Amino acid sequence: MTEETPGFEEKPDVPSGATPDAAEPTAAPQEEAAPAGDANEKAALVAQLDQARTALNERTADLQRLQAEYQNYRRRVERDRIAVKEMAVANIVSELLPVLDDIGRARDHGELVGGFKSVAESLETVVAKMGLQQFGKEGEPFDPTIHEALMHSYAPDVTETTCVAILQAGYRIGERTIRPARVAVAEPQPGAQTVKAEEPAESAEAADAAESAEDKENGGPEEG
Helix, strand or coil: CCCCCCCCCCCCCCCCCHHHHHCCCCCHHHHHHHHHHHHHHHHHHHHHHHHHHHHHHHHHHHHHHHHHHHHHHHHHHHHHHHHHHHHHHHHHHHHCHHHHHHHHHHHHHCCHHHHHHHHHHHHHHHHHCEEEEECCCCCCEECCCCCEEEEEEECCCCCCCCCEEEEEEEEEECCCCEEEEEEEEEEEECCCHHHHHHHHHHHHHHHHHHHHHHHHCCCCCCCC
């Protein structure tokens, strides 16, 4: 058995002709591997950045869609609110239409005088503020969406179906028709358009005949 001398460390055998530094491993391979690690780290960061951008685009699209839905919701609520208001006003005003008709007949007959006139005008002002509008005039074209024809006739002086008399005025609130105007209508007489179309031709023939007669009286057309 060999005894180890305290404080003495054994050193590896060094070949003859070699320096002690040659026996120590070099760090060059580790330094060469560092650039490859940096490239992998950069690739990972780029991938994370792409994922973040994709997520941001998705959230932005979601936000824009929610904002558009909210705007549509607001418009729909406002439209419904106006419709409900118009319906409520229409239900109230429709009960006053007979009174307004009586006021109109009294005005036509010259009976709207004194205190009755003041009350009638006040009532008409109130319903006008509520959005009630009267429509229906003589001479306007007949429109089945706002007119109700109670009488029908033919007239030579109209070119289309025309309201020739307003039997009862119509009323509307906004775009809602409360009551159509009840009217008497007149249509063009059957064959009137054919007669009007033939009139220019007859006039041309008469002009040609008159010119021919004039030529005969003058001894025929002058020769050049």
